[in-house]
Amino acid sequence: MSRNVSVVSRTRTDTRERVLTAGLRLFTRHGYFNTTTHDIARESRVSIGAIYHHFRDKEGIARGVYTMLLERMVDIIQDIHRLHSSTHDRCRALMAVLFKLAEEEPEAMEFMLHAKHREFLPTETPVCSSKPFAMMRDFVREGAQRGEIRAIDPMVASVSLFGGAIRMIIARLDGVVERALPEYLDEVWACGWRAVAP
Amino acid sequence: MSRNVSVVSRTRTDTRERVLTAGLRLFTRHGYFNTTTHDIARESRVSIGAIYHHFRDKEGIARGVYTMLLERMVDIIQDIHRLHSSTHDRCRALMAVLFKLAEEEPEAMEFMLHAKHREFLPTETPVCSSKPFAMMRDFVREGAQRGEIRAIDPMVASVSLFGGAIRMIIARLDGVVERALPEYLDEVWACGWRAVAP
DNA sequence: TTGATGAGAACGAATGCTCGTTCTAGTATA
DNA sequence: TATACTAGAACGAGCATTCGTTCTCATCAA
Structure with missing residues (x-):
């Protein structure tokens, strides 16, 4: 459809994806319980607020x-x-x-x-x-x-x-x-x- | 408050063993990070203090x-x-x-x-x-x-x-x-x- | 036998910190 | 303007650990 919509959804999924990628890396490297949500925020360069906007919880x-x-x-x-x-x-x-x-x-x-x-x-x-x-x-x-x-x-x-x-x-x-x-x-x-x- | 009135007093290795057994059960059943030291104390019927007397930490x-x-x-x-x-x-x-x-x-x-x-x-x-x-x-x-x-x-x-x-x-x-x-x-x-x- | 002594073991309330989550304020997009 | 998203400071529940105290018991002197 319109280019704008695709741009928005791309950014949106982009943020999501960055969190998932960072999560995968950190969870694997240090384990789930040794990884804090703040670690994921830092690694993914996505703020805590944004993370909790996209995911219900850790x-x-x-x-x-x-x-x-x-x-x-x-x-x-x-x-x-x-x-x-x-x-x-x-x-x-x-x-x-x-x-x-x-x-x-x-x-x-x-x-x-x-x-x-x-x-x-x-x-x-x-x-x-x-x-x-x-x-x-x-x-x-x-x-x-x-x-x-x-x-x-x-x-x-x-x-x-x-x-x-x-x-x-x-x-x-x-x-x-x-x-x-x-x-x-x-x-x-x-x-x-x-x-x-x- | 009278406790440990049992005829046979608990031996040192006995206490250690109880903690290890409880630890094995709880760690396996719920995972290490979902098990608190207090859970182990309760399950093993050994006090927190006693646990820390026998083990440096969790x-x-x-x-x-x-x-x-x-x-x-x-x-x-x-x-x-x-x-x-x-x-x-x-x-x-x-x-x-x-x-x-x-x-x-x-x-x-x-x-x-x-x-x-x-x-x-x-x-x-x-x-x-x-x-x-x-x-x-x-x-x-x-x-x-x-x-x-x-x-x-x-x-x-x-x-x-x-x-x-x-x-x-x-x-x-x-x-x-x-x-x-x-x-x-x-x-x-x-x-x-x-x-x-x- | 009685009592004193000390050391190891056990106790558990109190502490202080970590970390998941929420909140308020802000910015970009439609 | 309204909606979607981002920011990061603040909160507070939960948890590992500490520490001052109590208990148990072997030893030994009187």
């Missing part, structure tokens, strides 16, 4: 960060679903993306994987029952139906296929792994696939 | 809980090492113990695995570079040297063998898995071993 910021990341993740997984047809290719592409993301946006990864959200987002479901994880399990379940992976408990198949990768990411984020994750992709994938291949 | 309690659990874990792993000689048997025994522990002492498991200690124990190393995890990796490394598992990066082998089990435990603690973990042991183990067997 928890609202965390919730905003969390859903932003989850939605992004869901998009990525849907793309993968669209782009590949076999279970093997889908899961492998997913693992590759996870490794890449962990290197490019370690803070986002850490926030999604490592943070124990229930401690400060009591109403959210735990990460591993969140949508992205459920979609991951759906990949596997479908694969089992099609006979592309062995007929075992779907949950077991899912953690066996991706568990190694996720532990690897966590280890990397904790500084226990030295080389970049994509360098390990082939080996980790081979192990995961062996675990569930028919 | 963080000291958390550190106490953490090291208590790690030490217990190290003992368990050493026992396993003594009792079994092959890599296969050792790792399988370890997985069985982890599943059993997760059912019997979910709070202890959760504290060790799930809590992001660095948020409130800034000086501690992250869990996955702690002694128990290192010992787990040593099992695997030794297995690779002996040719009992494939010649792949030891870190990759380790996360591939145990990653599924650990994810399974986390899922179980989060309420995503319905049946008791030991029921899944055979399947999870088979998957893990397939991933790294020569």
Whole structure:
């Protein structure tokens, strides 16, 4: 529509986004409870008043960060679903993306994987029952139906296929792994696939 | 006001232990930052003053809980090492113990695995570079040297063998898995071993 | 036995500070 | 003008920690 409206909404979402970005960085780096709203104001260069104009409370910021990341993740997984047809290719592409993301946006990864959200987002479901994880399990379940992976408990198949990768990411984020994750992709994938291949 | 009229007077280590037990329960159930020292006092039936007599500060309690659990874990792993000689048997025994522990002492498991200690124990190393995890990796490394598992990066082998089990435990603690973990042991183990067997 | 002594342990009200939130005043945009 | 947004000072509830006091008990002298 008119240019003016778009300008306003851009500034508006811009402020929101700055707060979310600062929140993500600070929450990840120091933890939710070691981050004050004033820290976020300073880091985002948005005033306290503006923050409370956009978010109900501190928890609202965390919730905003969390859903932003989850939605992004869901998009990525849907793309993968669209782009590949076999279970093997889908899961492998997913693992590759996870490794890449962990290197490019370690803070986002850490926030999604490592943070124990229930401690400060009591109403959210735990990460591993969140949508992205459920979609991951759906990949596997479908694969089992099609006979592309062995007929075992779907949950077991899912953690066996991706568990190694996720532990690897966590280890990397904790500084226990030295080389970049994509360098390990082939080996980790081979192990995961062996675990569930028919 | 007569208090502590019990026949057997409380011993020093008894008080300490009560605080640690209460701390473990509350930290796990509500999180470190949602637990006040007064909550711990109430739960442990130890006065605030007594708590501060035994621990330097709140963080000291958390550190106490953490090291208590790690030490217990190290003992368990050493026992396993003594009792079994092959890599296969050792790792399988370890997985069985982890599943059993997760059912019997979910709070202890959760504290060790799930809590992001660095948020409130800034000086501690992250869990996955702690002694128990290192010992787990040593099992695997030794297995690779002996040719009992494939010649792949030891870190990759380790996360591939145990990653599924650990994810399974986390899922179980989060309420995503319905049946008791030991029921899944055979399947999870088979998957893990397939991933790294020569 | 009785009583005195001291040290470690336990007590909990009081303190003081931190930090999430509110409020009033101000500026830009439509 | 009205609406949307921003600013940052001020507030006050909540919480970790302190500290002066009390309790318990082993030891030993008388």
